[in-house]
Amino acid sequence: MKAALTFLAILFSMSVALAIDSDRAFDDPELQARYETIISEVRCLQCQNQSIKDSNVSLAADLRREIRRMLAEGKSDAEIYDFLVARYGEFALYRPRMAGKTLVLWLAPLMLLAAGALVAMRVVRRRMTLPIDNDTIGHE
């Protein structure tokens, strides 16, 4: 039992060691936190279902380096996101900003929800006004 637990503990500690870009980029914990937030919000375009934090491809490494450089230069988060969107488009962000082109992305779920509610309401209304089946009751 103890051996198994030890094994598990070692296994889990290894998974941390295997994480990509696990080195701390900044000594300042606040900068480091911002860095980690940003890189987990940016899509890796070479491997579209990963963030650049999770990806080890060259482009992700290049973008992490650029983001580190901009953070070190004192750029704000918004400036960094602007930099990325200007070059790679809104698609590079996992949470695209609300703008003309991305409005449909933000509103579509709400519209679908409204459409669903409308259908549900109509069904419920109809059920409520259905005549009670008197026939079966009457002939029993």
Added chain:
Amino acid sequence: MSRYLAPLLAFAALILVFVIGLKLDPRALPSPYLLKPAPEFELPSLHEPERRVGSADYRGRIALVNVWATWCVGCRQEHEFLMQLAARNSIDIYGINWRDNRPDALRWLQHLGDPYVFSAFDEDARVGIDWGVYGAPETFLVGVDGIVLHKHLGPLDESAWQRDFVPLISASGSTP
């Protein structure tokens, strides 16, 4: 009747959306630079490290900017077409050698031929990022006024050239 037809129609519409979705290439993203000024760049030349080359060299002329690397399979695939294109003398091709190493890149051009007016050596991909490059080969058509007229992702070939590039080049007043 409509009670059975409505779900059927909804289902057909859904299938249509899926079929269209399947035909789209999720890797082909519209370049944010399309119809906007192409980014300026200046880099060491691949052949002569001390010489600076860049967007200033083709200012005022229509140009093809091709992002390539020796590790990129698609670049090997399109190279022959780029050689043909260069032989036609219709448009100047400028290379950005992206995330590569110099000896490999020079050997590649020596063996396969050099279709480029110059190749800029973008070792640390700074210019690649400025151009929004995410997968070589990528080819940009830059107009006389420095505007990106078209971006092609993946290996360039004759049919894509005739379809996407030639009409734009003709429209801009040059002969393709």
